[in-house]
Amino acid sequence: MRRISDLATSRGFTLIELIVAMVLTGILAAAAAVFLRVPIASYFDVARRAALTDIADLAVRRFSRDLQTALPNSVRVAGACGGAGLCYVEFLEVRTGGRYREEPSGGATSCPIGAGVYTDALQIGNADSCFRSLGQVPDLATIVSGGAGDFLVVYNLGPGFAGADAYASGGVTGGNKSRITAATAGANAEDQISFQTLIFPLASPSRRFQVVSGPVTYICDPATQTLTRQWGYAITAAQATPPAGGNSALLATGVSACNFTYAPNAVAQRNGIVSIWLELTQTDPAGTPERVTLFSQVHVSNLP
Template sequence: MNRARGFTLIEMIVVIVITGIIAAMVAVFLRKPVEGYFDTARRAQLSDIADTALRRMARDVRLALPNTLRVTDGDRTVEFLLTRTGARYRAQPRSDGTGDPLDISTLDTGFDILGPPITFQNGDRIAVYNLGPNIPGANAYVGDTLSAYTGPPGAQSHVSIAAKQFPLASPASRFQVVEGPVSYACDLTSGTLWRYWGYAIQATQPNAASLPSLAGVQAARLATLVTGCSFRYLEGVTERSGVLELSLTLSDGGENVTLYHTVHVDNEP
C-alpha cells in the first residue's frame, strides 16, 4: 500500500516564519524608494502649480499700462491697469489739411489712428502718456490720463472718446487701450492666490479684504496650498523701467516648494 505523504505542523510554522522575515526585509528596503517616489511626485505637482501661477502673472504684468503697478498688504497684493492693445495717434493734420489729430490744448472727442485699424470693445478706456502718481496731474487711477471710448465695437481707424483734454502729449504719439484693473492677492488663511478683475478703477488701491466686495468684481483661483508669497516692485533709476519680484511658496504633506520669478516692467509711456 502507498503511504500518504505531506508536511508536518512544525514545517508549516517554519515556512510561515521564514516568509514573514523575508516580507519584513523587503518592506524595509522598499519603504524609502516608495516614499521618495511619492515625495518627488508631490514636489513636482507643487512646482507645476507655482510655475503656472507665476507665468500667468508675468504675462499680465507685461501688458500693464506704464506706471500703474502698485503693491499693498505687506507685499501680498499687486494691482495694475491691464491693456489689450495700443497704437499711434495722429498729432498733426495731413499736408492738405485733412485728418483728425488729437488736440492736447483743448477738449477733444476723437482722433485718427496712424497705421492699421485696431479692435475696440465696449467699456474700453484710452490712455495717453500716463506718468503715474509721482507726477501731479498724470495719474490714470484718478482719471488724469484716461478717457472712455465711445465709438462702436470692432476694428476702427478713428477713436471716439468722451470729451477730454489730456494733460500731456506723448513724445512718440502713443496711446493704449485699457481694459480695466487687475489684482493678484494672496489669502494665506485659505492658502489661495486669487486673480480679481471687472471692478471699477479705484483711486486708492484695494486690498485682499476689500476686493471680493467691490461692485462687478470677478475672481478666479490661480493657485491653492499657498503658505507664503511676496510681490515687490522695484522702480528703475530713470522710472522708465522696473522689476517686479514674485515669490510663491506652496506646501503639501510636509513638502515645501518656493519659486522666485522676476518680471521686467516697461514704463515708457
C-alpha cells in the same frame, strides 16, 4: 492494500514545518518592507514636489504674461507682503494701443469726423473727442466702447504726477484717461477712436496712446493658501484691498507664504521689475510638510 512505507512517503506538511515556513515568510516580507520603504517613500516625495512645482510654475507664468500687458507706470503693490500676510498686486491691463497724429492733415480741427469735416489729430491741451491713428490699431475689433467700455490713456506717469495718473480719476473720464465711445476702422490704414470729451494735459513724447480694459489684481492669501486673479471691477484712485466686485479665478492652492515687490527704475523710470516669490506646502500621509519655493522676476515696460 498500500504498504506502510507508501503512506509514510505520501504524507503532507507537519504542523512544525508549516509554522517554520510561515515564520520564514514573515521574516522575508519584513526585510523586503524595510528595504523597499525608502525608495517607495522617495518616489511619492518626488511626485509631490513635482506637483507643487507645476502648480507654482503655471501660476507664475500666468502672472508674468499678465504683467507684460500692464499700462506703463500702473503697477502697484499693497498689503502685508513678505510672509504669511495678504499681498496684493494691481495694474491696469492694456488691450491694445498705437500712435496718434499730432497735427491735422487739413480741414477743421473739431469732431466728429465726417463728410466735409476732416480732422485726424488729437488736440493736446484743448477739448477733443476723437482722432485718427497713425497706422492701423492692432485688435481694433476687440475694443469695448460705451458706458462700461474701455478707456483711452495718453502719457501715463503714475501716482504723484498730476494729469498723468490713470488711477486718479477713478472709474470715470478725467486726467489723462477718457471712456471710449466708438472705435471704427478707417481708410488708408488709419482708424478712428472716439471718446468722451476731455482735455488731455500732456502729450506723449512718442505720440503713443493705450486702450485700457480695466484693472487686474493678484491676491495672495496664505491664511486660505490661495493665489487668486481678480478683474472686471472699477478703477479706484486708492488701491482697494481687496477690490470690490468683478470676477475672480483661483490660480493656485497650497500657498503658505508669498512676497510681491515692484521696483521702478530710479533714474529714467523707463522700466521696472516685479519680483514674485511663492512658497507652496503639501503635507504627506505621515504629517510631514513638503515645501517648494519659486522665485521669478518680470520686466515691466514703463515707456509711456
